[in-house]
Amino acid sequence: xxxxxxxxxxxxxxxxxxxxxxxxxxxxxxxxxxxxxxxxxxxxxxxxxxxxxxxxxxxxxxxxxxxxxxxxxxxxxxxxxxxxxxxxxxxxxxxxxxxxxxxxxxxxxxxxxxxxxxxxxxxxxxxxxxxxxxxxxxxxxxxxxxxxxxxxxxxxxxxxxxxxxxxxxxxxxxxxxxxxxxxxxxxxxxxxxxxxxxxxxxxxxxxxxxxxxxxxxxxxxxxxxxxxxxxxxxxxxxxxxxxxxxxxxxxxxxxxxxxxxxxxxxxxxxxxxxxxxxxxxxxxxxxxxxxxxxxxxxxxxxxxxxxxxxx
Amino acid sequence: xxxxxxxxxxxxxxxxxxxxxxxxxxxxxxxxxxxxxxxxxxxxxxxxxxxxxxxxxxxxxxxxxxxxxxxxxxxxxxxxxxxxxxxxxxxxxxxxxxxxxxxxxxxxxxxxxxxxxxxxxxxxxxxxxxxxxxxxxxxxxxxxxxxxxxxxxxxxxxxxxxxxxxxxxxxxxxxxxxxxxxxxxxxxxxxxxxxxxxxxxxxxxxxxxxxxxxxxxxxxxxxxxxxxxxxxxxxxxxxxxxxxxxxxxxxxxxxxxxxxxxxxxxxxxxxxxxxxxxxxxxxxxxxxxxxxxxxxxxxxxxxxxxxxxxx
Numbered sequence: 302x303x304x305x306x307x308x309x310x311x312x313x314x315x316x317x318x319x320x321x322x323x324x325x326x327x328x329x330x331x332x333x334x335x336x337x338x339x340x341x342x343x344x345x346x347x348x349x350x351x352x353x354x355x356x357x358x359x360x361x362x363x364x365x366x367x368x369x370x371x372x373x374x375x376x377x378x379x380x381x382x383x384x385x386x387x388x389x390x391x392x393x394x395x396x397x398x399x400x401x402x403x404x405x406x407x408x409x410x411x412x413x414x415x416x417x418x419x420x421x422x423x424x425x426x427x428x429x430x431x432x433x434x435x436x437x438x439x440x441x442x443x444x445x446x447x448x449x450x451x452x453x454x455x456x457x458x459x460x461x462x463x464x465x466x467x468x469x470x471x472x473x474x475x476x477x478x479x480x481x482x483x484x485x486x487x488x489x490x491x492x493x494x495x496x497x498x499x500x501x502x503x504x505x506x507x508x509x510x511x512x513x514x515x516x517x518x519x520x521x522x523x524x525x526x527x528x529x530x531x532x533x534x535x536x537x538x539x540x541x542x543x544x545x546x547x548x549x550x551x552x553x554x555x556x557x558x559x560x561x562x563x564x565x566x567x568x569x570x571x572x573x574x575x576x577x578x579x580x581x582x583x584x585x586x587x588x589x590x591x592x593x594x595x596x597x598x599x600x601x602x603x604x605x606x607x608x609x610x611x612x
Numbered sequence: 613x614x615x616x617x618x619x620x621x622x623x624x625x626x627x628x629x630x631x632x633x634x635x636x637x638x639x640x641x642x643x644x645x646x647x648x649x650x651x652x653x654x655x656x657x658x659x660x661x662x663x664x665x666x667x668x669x670x671x672x673x674x675x676x677x678x679x680x681x682x683x684x685x686x687x688x689x690x691x692x693x694x695x696x697x698x699x700x701x702x703x704x705x706x707x708x709x710x711x712x713x714x715x716x717x718x719x720x721x722x723x724x725x726x727x728x729x730x731x732x733x734x735x736x737x738x739x740x741x742x743x744x745x746x747x748x749x750x751x752x753x754x755x756x757x758x759x760x761x762x763x764x765x766x767x768x769x770x771x772x773x774x775x776x777x778x779x780x781x782x783x784x785x786x787x788x789x790x791x792x793x794x795x796x797x798x799x800x801x802x803x804x805x806x807x808x809x810x811x812x813x814x815x816x817x818x819x820x821x822x823x824x825x826x827x828x829x830x831x832x833x834x835x836x837x838x839x840x841x842x843x844x845x846x847x848x849x850x851x852x853x854x855x856x857x858x859x860x861x862x863x864x865x866x867x868x869x870x871x872x873x874x875x876x877x878x879x880x881x882x883x884x885x886x887x888x889x890x891x892x893x894x895x896x897x898x899x900x901x902x903x904x905x906x907x908x909x910x911x912x913x914x915x916x917x918x919x920x921x922x923x
Contacts, residue, residue, distance in 0.1 A: 507818060508918055518921060520914035527907075596838075600911050603831035607819055610829060 306473060309373035309395045310334065313342065313363075315433040315564075316405060317379025318441045320449070320479070322347045322358055327477035332362045332370050334391075339365040341438035350436075351443035353478065372397040375470055377427070378404045381568070382411050382579035388418035396422055401466045403427050405449075407498060407564070408579025409491050409587060412454035423466050424454040426487055428494050432561055445559060448480035452487035460486045492536035493543055495584055497551045500528035502565035502580060503601035506608060513560025516552070524597075526552060531595045535584060538593035572612055577605045617784060620684035620706045621645065624653065624674075626744040626875075627716060628690025629752045631760070631790070633658045633669055638788035643673045643681050645702075650676040652749035661747075662754035664789065683708040686781055688738070689715045692879070693722050693890035699729035707733055712777045714738050716760075718809060718875070719890025720802055720898060723765035734777050735765040737798050739805050743872055756870060759791035763798035771797045803847035804854055806895055808862050811839035813876035813891060814912035817919060824871025827863070835908075837863060842906045846895060849904035883923055888916045 307330045310321035318333075325331040325347075335342055346359040364370045367390075374397050378388070385406075392402060392415070402415045405427040415424045432445035451471050453461040463483045471481045484490045501512055504521060508514075515521045529548040536543050568575050581602035588595050617640065621632035624644045636642040636658075646653055657670040675681045678701075685708050689699070696717075703713060703726070713726045716738040727735045743756035762782050764772040774794045782792045795801050812823055815832060819825075826832045840859040847854050879886050892913035899906055 504915075508915060510918075510922075514918075514922075518918045520917040524911060524914040596907055597911055600835060600908055603835040604815075604819060606831040607821075607826075607829045611821075611825075 305330065306374040306469065307371065307397070308332065308473075309367075309370055309376040311367070311376060311378050311391055311395075312380035312384075313338065313347075313439075314379065315435040315441055316429060316431060317377060318347055318435065318439070319349060319351075319431065319433050319443050319447075320377070320379070320405070320429075320474070320477075322349050322356070322361075322441070323477040323479060324473060325358055325361060326356060327473070329473055329477070330362075332364060332373060334364050334367060334370065334395075336365065338438040339363060345439060348437075348440045349443060350441070352445060353443070353447070367391050367394045370395045373400060375401050375403050375473075378402060378406065378411075378415060380406070381573070382406045382408055382576045383574040385411060385414045388414055392419040392422075401425055401470065403470060404454075405429055406579065407494070407576055408581075408583060409495065410579060410583035412487070416454060416456065423464070425464075425467055425470060426452050426454060426490070427470075428452070428490055432559075434562075434567065445561070448482065449474055450482040450484055450490055452484040452490045454487055458488055460488075486541070488539065489536075489541045489543070492532065492539065492541050492584075493547065495536075495580070496529050496532045496543065496547060497555070498563075498580055499532050499584070499598055499601070500525040501555065502563040503605055505563045505566040506569045506575070507601065507604050511560045511562050511566070512555050512558070516556050522552070528597045528601070531597050532584070535588040535593055535595045535598070538588055538591040540591075569608065569612060575605060575609045575612075577602065577609050581605060616641065617685040617780065618682065618708070619643065619784075620678075620681055620687040622678070622687060622689050622702055622706075623691035623695075624649065624658075624750075625690065626746045626752055626878075627740055627742060628688060629658055629746065629750070630660060630662075630742065630744050630754050630758075631688070631690070631716070631740075631785070631788075633660050633667070633672075633752070634788040634790060635784060636669055636672060637667060638784070640784055640788070641673075643675060643684060645675050645678060645681065645706075647676065649749040650674060656750060659748075659751045660754060661752070663756060664754070664758070678702050678705045681706045684711060686712050686714050686784075689713060689717065689722075689726060691717075692884070693717045693719055693887045694885040696722060696725045699725055703730040703733075712736055712781065714781060715765075716740055717890065718805070718887055719892075719894060720806065721890060721894040723798065727765060727767065734775070736775075736778055736781060737763050737765060737801070738781075739763070739801055743870075745873075745878065756872070759793065760785055761793040761795055761801055763795040763801045765798055769799055797852070799850065800847075800852045800854070803843065803850065803852050803895075804858065806847075806891070807840050807843045807854065807858060808866070809874075809891055810843050810895070810909055810912070811836040812866065813874040814916055816874045816877040817880045817886070818912065818915050822871045822873050822877070823866050823869070827867050833863070836866075839908045839912070842908050843895070846899040846904055846906045846909070849899055849902040851902075880919065880923060886916060886920045886923075888913065888920050892916060
């Protein structure tokens with residue numbers, strides 16, 4: 302990759318809009334793909350209300366079709382995983398030669414889909430720890446956190462180590478004031494994130510609540526812990542060791558944080574399709590292939606499938 | 613018990629009102645305890661819309677205090693299990709010498725509470741298979757089924773056999789046109805009923821739905837089956853064998869029946885306390901004491917406890 306990298310942001314929502322705007326403000330050459338907000342953002346730019354300081358980008362490079370975009374060194378996929386069937390038509394036109402796909406999504410299995418859609422290109426995952434919501438067209442409210450953990454995908458699922466692509470992207474994010482972590486094992490990072498995401502997102506939807514109420518009630522708190530331990534056990538069958546103490550760390554972190562409406566719940570409340578397969582179906586199938594069942598996760602999966610279909 | 617038995621109905625709602633009215637119409641001497649509907653029923657009697665034929669009882673013997681009631685040979689407890697803390701003050705004043713407590717409730721453990729509240733009296737359980745709702749004061753709508761399975765309680769939990777008390781009560785119900793079954797094993801009957809009740813009632817509340825939708829969706833249908841098998845396994849650890857084929861029978865029966873709003877769901881929707889301990893907590897504790905866990909039932913229990921507390 303050249304020294305000054307050109308970025309594409311596919312999906313300029315609460316997540317893509319936030320990181321893209323931060324990169325842009327830090328001087329990167331950023332190109333935003335938009336759908337419903339295209340006209341508004343083209344005319345008015347992006348507005349970011351952030352706990353790190355509010356800012357406005359009155360003019361951004363906005364597109365509604367990848368075929369109008371320049372080829373980019375880093376193509377950040379910030380779409381919901383439910384839109385990954387679009388990747389084969391979205392990625393090839395916008396990837397420069399040697400360009401890297403940066404997948405900023407929840408759950409498991411997105412990297413495989415990106416790799417299939419962009420053969421020959423490196424796929425790096427960006428696992429985002431971000432509390433952010435879109436509050437209006439081109440208007441993002443960043444309420445907490447923001448760190449990104451980068452890890453490289455390898456087709457055989459093995460540790461890929463820390464690559465030069467990761468270092469380069471991590472450098473740009475760090476220069477934009479984002480807390481960055483470079484990890485050598487994508488699968489471990491994915492399962493670690495699932496430990497929190499699986500119980501919190503699913504129970505928030507099923508019980509119509511937020512993380513604060515789930516922690517305050519002794520029954521749901523015990524259920525959250527049991528589900529977390531089940532995910533830890535699932536990771537182990539897939540060859541990734543997460544220490545049991547990680548569960549208590551996640552509980553303490555959630556108790557300490559501002560009550561938060563998980564992104565799955567935000568989608569459900571907006572009557573959008575939920576990332577049920579990415580966050581539940583794919584981990585269940587991965588554990589099952591390795592010979593383990595996760596009955597509590599499966600229960601949540603089935604409850605969410607029912608609610609998603611009705612929604 | 614004398615030949616012509618006098619009945620008390622404690623709790624004149626969808627269930628107590630229905631069976632009491634049927635006994636009354638068949639010529640039994642029936643005394644109804646009421647709470648909020650007392651004035652209305654004293655003036656207007658009971659109205660029963662039923663798939664077996666509508667009827668009205670313009671005058672019934674109505675009370676709002678057990679101390680005003682005559683002593684009765686059979687005292688039917690048709691209150692919700694959440695009101696069982698009232699039994700020590702309700703039962704003694706209305707039980708005749710040698711009188712029988714007839715407990716018509718869901719779940720597990722109600723007979724123990726009734727036996728403690730009425731020492732020296734026989735306790736018979738009436739397990740009701742009834743689709744009935746109260747649609748107004750003293751106004752009951754009976755939409756389907758209606759059979760009652762009688763079984764006698766024994767303090768040690770062993771098979772008590774078919775007693776004379778059961779035969780006598782069964783005779784009266786049969787004479788009132790109710791389908792009657794006399795069973796020799798209460799605990800087996802209770803667990804059999806839980807096989808249906810645990811998944812259907814709980815999932816109806818958690819997913820805000822009815823039995824028809826739970827059967828129509830492949831994910832919830834599979835979840836229902838898994839929970840049913842877990843309850844069958846729980847029964848086994850408590851020494852009661854239910855054949856695996858019973859699960860398929862329950863599924864087929866539910867698919868065939870009119871979509872139904874379970875009574876737990878009716879209570880939840882009316883913002884009344886749910887019978888979570890009777891239907892979930894007590895079976896979980898019984899299985900646990902026998903050395904078995906029921907993780908899916910426990911998940912439902914915890915979800916319901918959360919919703920019940922918030923409601």
